[in-house]
Amino acid sequence: MAMSRxxxxxxxxxxxxxxxxxxxxxxxxxxxxxxxxKTARGGEVALNAWIKIDATGTVTVAAPRAEMGQGIYTALxxxxxEELDVDWxxxxxxxxxxxxxYANREMLRAALPFEDGYHQGxxxxxxxFMGWLAEMLSAQGTGGSTSIRDAWEPMRNAGACARHxxxxxxxxxxxxxAADCQAAxxxxxxxxxxxxxxxxxxATSASSLMxxxxxxxxxxxxxxxxxxxxPRLDIADxxxxxxxxxxxxxxxxxxxxxxxxxxxxGGSLKSYDKDALGGMPGVVAVVALPTGIAVVxxxxxxxxxxxxxxxxxxxxxxxxSLSSEGIYKLLEENIQSGDPFTYRNDGDAEEVFEHNGxxxxxxxxxxxxxxxxxxPMNCTARVVGDNVEIxxxxxxxxxxxYLASRIVDTDVENVQVYTTYLGGGFxxxxxxxxxxxxxxxxxxxxxxxxxxxxxxxxxxxxDMYRPAARSMFRxxxxxxxxxxxxxxxxxxxxxxxxxxxxxxxxxxxxxxDNTSSEGSADMPYAIPNLQVQHVPVTLPVPVGFWRSxxxxxxxxxxxxxxxxxxxxxxxxxxxxxxxxxxxxxDYLAVxxxxxxxxxxxxxxxxxxxxxxALHESFGSLVAQVAEVSVxxxxxxxxxxxxxxxxCGRVINPDTVVAQIEGAIVFGLSAxxxxxxxxxxxxxxxxxxxxxEMVRLNNMPKIEVHLAPSGRPIGGIGEVGTPPLAPALANxxxxxxxxxxxxxxxxxxxxVG
Amino acid sequence: MPAIKVNGExxxxxxxxxxxxxxxxxxxxxxxxxxxxxxxxACGACTVHVNGEPVRSCSTTxxxxxxxxxxxxxxxxxxxxxxxxxxxxxxQVPQCGYCQSGMIMATTALLAEKPDPTDDDIDAAITxxxxxxxxxxxxxxxxxxxxxxxxG
Ligand code: FES
Ligand code: FES
Numbered sequence: 001m002a003m004s005r006x007x008x009x010x011x012x013x014x015x016x017x018x019x020x021x022x023x024x025x026x027x028x029x030x031x032x033x034x035x036x037x038k039t040a041r042g043g044e045v046a047l048n049a050w051i052k053i054d055a056t057g058t059v060t061v062a063a064p065r066a067e068m069g070q071g072i073y074t075a076l077x078x079x080x081x082e083e084l085d086v087d088w089x090x091x092x093x094x095x096x097x098x099x100x101x102y103a104n105r106e107m108l109r110a111a112l113p114f115e116d117g118y119h120q121g122x123x124x125x126x127x128x129f130m131g132w133l134a135e136m137l138s139a140q141g142t143g144g145s146t147s148i149r150d151a152w153e154p155m156r157n158a159g160a161c162a163r164h165x166x167x168x169x170x171x172x173x174x175x176x177x178a179a180d181c182q183a184a185x186x187x188x189x190x191x192x193x194x195x196x197x198x199x200x201x202x203a204t205s206a207s208s209l210m211x212x213x214x215x216x217x218x219x220x221x222x223x224x225x226x227x228x229x230x231p232r233l234d235i236a237d238x239x240x241x242x243x244x245x246x247x248x249x250x251x252x253x254x255x256x257x258x259x260x261x262x263x264x265x266g267g268s269l270k271s272y273d274k275d276a277l278g279g280m281p282g283v284v285a286v287v288a289l290p291t292g293i294a295v296v297x298x299x300x301x302x303x304x305x306x307x308x309x310x311x312x313x314x315x316x317x318x319x320x321s322l323s324s325e326g327i328y329k330l331l332e333e334n335i336q337s338g339d340p341f342t343y344r345n346d347g348d349a350e351e352v353f354e355h356n357g358x359x360x361x362x363x364x365x366x367x368x369x370x371x372x373x374x375x376p377m378n379c380t381a382r383v384v385g386d387n388v389e390i391x392x393x394x395x396x397x398x399x400x401x402y403l404a405s406r407i408v409d410t411d412v413e414n415v416q417v418y419t420t421y422l423g424g425g426f427x428x429x430x431x432x433x434x435x436x437x438x439x440x441x442x443x444x445x446x447x448x449x450x451x452x453x454x455x456x457x458x459x460x461x462x463d464m465y466r467p468a469a470r471s472m473f474r475x476x477x478x479x480x481x482x483x484x485x486x487x488x489x490x491x492x493x494x495x496x497x498x499x500x501x502x503x504x505x506x507x508x509x510x511x512x513d514n515t516s517s518e519g520s521a522d523m524p525y526a527i528p529n530l531q532v533q534h535v536p537v538t539l540p541v542p543v544g545f546w547r548s549x550x551x552x553x554x555x556x557x558x559x560x561x562x563x564x565x566x567x568x569x570x571x572x573x574x575x576x577x578x579x580x581x582x583x584x585x586d587y588l589a590v591x592x593x594x595x596x597x598x599x600x601x602x603x604x605x606x607x608x609x610x611x612x613a614l615h616e617s618f619g620s621l622v623a624q625v626a627e628v629s630v631x632x633x634x635x636x637x638x639x640x641x642x643x644x645x646x647c648g649r650v651i652n653p654d655t656v657v658a659q660i661e662g663a664i665v666f667g668l669s670a671x672x673x674x675x676x677x678x679x680x681x682x683x684x685x686x687x688x689x690x691x692e693m694v695r696l697n698n699m700p701k702i703e704v705h706l707a708p709s710g711r712p713i714g715g716i717g718e719v720g721t722p723p724l725a726p727a728l729a730n731x732x733x734x735x736x737x738x739x740x741x742x743x744x745x746x747x748x749x750x751v752g
Numbered sequence: 753m754p755a756i757k758v759n760g761e762x763x764x765x766x767x768x769x770x771x772x773x774x775x776x777x778x779x780x781x782x783x784x785x786x787x788x789x790x791x792x793x794a795c796g797a798c799t800v801h802v803n804g805e806p807v808r809s810c811s812t813t814x815x816x817x818x819x820x821x822x823x824x825x826x827x828x829x830x831x832x833x834x835x836x837x838x839x840x841x842x843x844q845v846p847q848c849g850y851c852q853s854g855m856i857m858a859t860t861a862l863l864a865e866k867p868d869p870t871d872d873d874i875d876a877a878i879t880x881x882x883x884x885x886x887x888x889x890x891x892x893x894x895x896x897x898x899x900x901x902x903x904g
Contacts, residue, residue, distance in 0.1 A: 069848030069884045070847070187846055199804070199832075231844060233839070234849070235841055235844055235849075237853050239841060240826075240841040241785020241824070242785070244784075245850060300775060301772065302770055311891030372850075373850075373883060374795075374797065374850040374851050374881070374884070375789075422848060424846075424848045424849050453788075455791060456789065456790045456792075624805070630895075641884075644767070654844055655844075661885060661886075661888055661889075662847055662884045662885035666884075687790050687791075688792075688795055688848060689792075693881045693883065694885070695880070695881060696769070696874060696875050696878050696887050699891075702888055731815055744753065749794060
């Protein structure tokens with residue numbers, strides 16, 4: 001069913017076109033400076049859509065991306081401040097309003113098929129088209145590790161434009177050539193006279209000047225902030241309890257809501273006893289929802305107690321017999337006889353396997369995973385007539401705005417979305433379910449602000465999960481032991497389709513999706529006959545984007561199987577990979593560096609082992625070596641992870657290291673424990689004891705080395721996660737001779 | 753009507769006895785620095801001190817703490833930041849930050865009891881979850897704060 005590339009792009013465009021309904025297009029004549037000016041307080045003046053300056057010279061940078069711990073507020077401000085030549089201490093950051101000028105074009109471009117460097121998708125007219133579309137749609141979102149790649153040009157430009165306008169304003173005031181005026185640390189000095197004016201003095205007059213078309217940008221050698229470990233702007237407030245997350249939003253007379261919804265996937269409300277709830281302490285209203293009920297009360301505890309006590313019946317949506325067992329069986333059936341899409345086909349692997357030979361065959365499997373953000377899901381909303389306000393820790397304010405406008409039946413201009421700090425996102429907070437639910441509830445108590453908060457159990461049982469997947473490999477080696485033919489078929493649900501159908505239930509989207517093949521079809525190793533396929537499977541389990549998406553399982557599959565081939569060939573797994581990377585000096589450099597940092601050639605004591613994995617995702621190269629010990633009870637302990645990262649230019653090395661450390665722990669929790677299972681159509685897990693996390697007592701040592709090579713800027717938020725599981729599994733094989741082909745490790749009794 | 757002392761102030765709370773302290777702090781008193789993570793004593797995000805002991809406020813009722821002294825993250829900063837908070841900043845510990853109030857309260861309680869904790873002491877005392885995986889920096893920051901506090 002290989003769909004032609006052209007047909008695919010057209011279908012995508014049509015699907016994309018549907019998205020445009022209800023959106024505000026960027027009018028060509030619109031002065032985008034006014035977008036940020038509208039948010040001005042205390043005499044602030046906007047110089048463009050990204051920068052406001054007040055009379056004291058305080059610079060406020062608009063952050064159109066969500067701060068969920070990745071340090072993006074600081075990084076975006078650094079890009080602006082670098083070119084603005086302002087004192088870093090006078091820079092602050094503010095959540096940007098929702099507007100097409102802040103669209104994340106890089107994010108939609110990455111959603112294109114074949115954007116993997118191998119298929120050159122990012123340089124096609126289709127990619128460009130998607131970029132424009134994103135702008136039209138106001139695709140203001142945070143995801144796909146795209147924020148810096150998207151902001152690198154526009155936000156440095158914004159700083160440079162503003163600086164140019166401030167210098168021009170000073171020169172006009174003094175009636176001197178602009179070339180004689182120098183800007184540094186927020187002050188402009190006239191070289192001849194030594195006269196000075198501050199940015200605060202000049203902001204108003206500068207704001208009426210025309211911005212320059214292409215202001216010159218600094219050379220990298222002159223950077224004062226970019227590339228430095230600048231302390232993050234949000235950290236102090238996150239040590240005092242002052243940082244405001246969605247869950248902390250407060251307004252006068254605010255009400256609280258809790259839900260009781262159908263436990264079975266796709267279930268709906270059948271009946272409930274409304275009167276019994278009305279008399280409970282603090283209850284203000286009971287709202288019927290498509291999937292259950294919400295109780296609105298004067299405190300969340302009152303709302304929760306009433307919701308839990310509800311006498312309620314649900315329909316099971318026909319999914320009452322869905323179970324993990326059945327799902328894995330279906331995945332295997334799809335591996336055997338499903339209708340695959342071929343993402344890569346070099347040489348003729350099928351032909352090779354027609355001839356008899358010694359094949360290596362292996363099957364791998366991973367489970368559904370929950371995001372389990374530390375801050376439980378929540379959204380606060382107020383509806384007054386046609387006007388809607390939403391306070392929400394979210395990764396896609398443009399989407400929340402659209403969904404709210406659809407429910408209230410009003411224009412998107414009438415919906416305000418305020419994005420708070422996010423207590424974790426990991427892809428979960430790009431989903432619109434909480435916004436939809438909160439707006440429905442708020443409509444039932446018009447004029448009142450209602451904070452909807454889910455319990456941990458609500459969150460774990462109603463997530464949009466990382467898809468479960470199975471992967472079948474077949475390979476044949478040449479006479480030197482190198483892979484001569486490699487066939488890989490993966491089966492699982494497709495996140496983009498599931499996500500899109502939650503927004504537009506009419507969308508069919510039976511088309512290829514990179515998020516299911518990424519990390520397998522684009523692997524770098526030289527294999528003359530190479531075929532990679534994915535079979536899209538339809539199931540009622542909602543799936544979504546989970547930190548590193550398809551890479552999260554394809555890296556485990558591909559890099560584990562590569563290790564199996566090295567073992568079969570009787571070769572060292574590091575050198576085996578090395579020999580297949582002659583055409584990729586950048587991959588090779590990262591692999592060599594991690595081997596040398598880990599003292600790969602030094603023998604290990606018996607009962608210990610090390611494993612290696614190399615993986616490219618979101619434009620960055622990451623290699624990891626994991627070192628494990630076998631404990632007396634035959635369980636495994638991960639002692640140390642050595643990690644080398646080439647993400648191109650580094651904006652803030654300390655946040656990059658922090659993201660890699662965190663992503664390794666994220667991958668480790670999943671590899672050790674992560675397992676969402678279903679019985680009778682409902683998720684079995686509810687809270688942390690059933691969905692365990694790495695804690696201080698089983699935290700490995702982590703060493704991160706940055707090795708920027710000069711590649712284009714790559715992503716950082718997700719890229720540390722994919723190589724962890726295969727490096728760990730390969731280390732376990734090295735230590736025990738036992739090959740792990742299924743996650744989590746706790747299933748195989750390997751975790752104490 | 754239980755009376756409790758929160759951050760040095762006596763508060764009389766008109767609420768059902770079985771209400772968890774967490775929700776009294778957050779919704780009744782507006783002290784939102786203390787976070788809700790699991791509600792069942794499994795994550796530590798809601799850690800506060802009751803008479804100086806670390807307690808998971810989601811699983812402690814208001815009746816349990818009647819007449820006792822409660823301190824929350826909001827009470828730590830006096831004229832300047834508490835050494836633990838300063839160590840958290842010096843080591844750039846928080847990522848999303850959501851777990852960190854609980855982590856810091858658990859740490860200050862540990863250091864009050866053990867001024868020079870070993871790694872094993874830390875592992876045993878700080879069982880809180882950080883979904884962002886900031887554990888390595890937390891450990892470093894605890895040792896650094898302990899040193900500052902010992903050296904006065
Ligand atoms: S919220 Fe209290 S321990 Fe998790
Ligand atoms: S910093 Fe995000 S949960 Fe700990």
